[in-house]
Amino acid sequence: MGSPSPLLPRHAGSAMVVGGPTTVLDLGGLRIVSDPTFDAPGPHGYLTKTEGPAVTEDRLGDVDVVLVSHDNHADNFDDRGRAFALAAPLLLTTTSGAARLGSPAKGLAAWDTHSLRRPDGGELTVTAVPAVHGPEDGERDPDGDVNCQVIGFVLAGDGLPTVYISGDNASIRTVTEIARRIPGIAAAVLHAGAARVPGKFRERPVSLDSVRAAAAAAVLGAPVNIPAHYTGWAHFTEGREAIEHAFDDAGLTPVLAIADHGTWLPLTP
Template identity: 70%
Template sequence: MRGVERHACAAAILGGPTAVLDLGGLRIVTDPTFDSPGPQGYLTKTRGPVAAEDELGPVDLVLVSHEAHADNLDQRGRAFALAAPLVLTGPCSAELLGPPAIGLAPWTSHDVGPLSVLAVPAVHGPEDGERDSDGNVNCEVVGFVLSGEGLPTVYVSGDNASIRTVAEIARRAPAVDAAVLHAGAARVPAKFGGRPLTMDSRRAAAAAAVLDAAVVVAAHYDGWSHFTEGRADLELAFREAGLSSRLHAPAHGVPTPLR
């Protein structure tokens, strides 16, 4: 995948949560993770991305769901984000990252060229998990809904495990045509008794049904040892839900059209 060819309207997963979106003439990278495999604090990366940061060409925008965890923003990913023209993320993450990061609270938006980028809520753990003083489970996380005239509306979930939150997004945000869903049922034994911190496969299928998205691109299901469900689990869950035709989980680097 050298050069990461541009497409008119497509998404390609590079590994873990990292996606390249070509939309509205812009190249967008989500949750960049480019470090080599190995320990990352209490997490362990087991596989690197299929393309390095210098193979992506000019990037117009980086979306960071949260900066607190290495499986969503590792050291090389952080340097890549800070070298980009613009980073959109949550308010706490923006304060920690500094320029060019801009913090968006849920239900606020920022225009980038032809796109409107709407920040939406995410719950990084059980819906009934203990919340901090800002109302966050685990840490501040945001998802994003990208829309523009004549373009498909694309939802990028970030590390969200809450179907209730997905239902709120379906009610309040523009109708979603395509979704990039972080799945993998990430689990850390010390957090919430090992309950999932991201969607498991059945929840991902339920989210696809709630959103009624025609295209669902699976992300965040491999490359780290704490991801406990993989592509086969996703395929089974979507098949059981009667949604196999909507799920796209091709080899990493292979683009999925978003229309």
């Protein structure tokens, strides 16, 4: 029997994309994981996973909070991701998702906040922010949501960089509202990849495409922009090369932070 994999050391003020949308953030002495997906490649209903994670969940050690932008779709919350999230001390997600998942999930509507105590005695505040999971003109349900209820997150605290995690948002209008209401965002984790699903919205993107990811970076003015959600699933239609090209076209390569999955990236320049 082989020895267990070593635990992933903490990297203060850093983020690591481990596959699909899944990102580990070490911030303020806390370890935060967003949209956990740890399954091996294979079918998930009408979606197909093509790559496993660069880092498996058993290497993450003690996680303080899991953030789930929505629990409705396997590319943001697969089977092992669900088990991982439900074993965490706290799971922050949509109000409808929390009702489905039960403890330890807490539901947040857009602009709701939740504070966590940091090991240094300070606080980390998590603010849920809106997201539109499809085109602006997409059909909306009775709650006003396109596709399903989705939130992003903003993480902030004294002495910490303010970090925006977009969730599956395709709307630049929404990014503009977030930037207006929460100025000074220092780093953004942007779900790019131009996810397209047959039969939905004339196959228009339900997450940021590369051009809109660059536009979001310009609107936010963040000096660090980390793309996620652009590889690992068959319905992601734009990868790393397209993202790099779009940021270059926009003159924004200096603010693009992209690397092989499993690589730590600082949240400040």
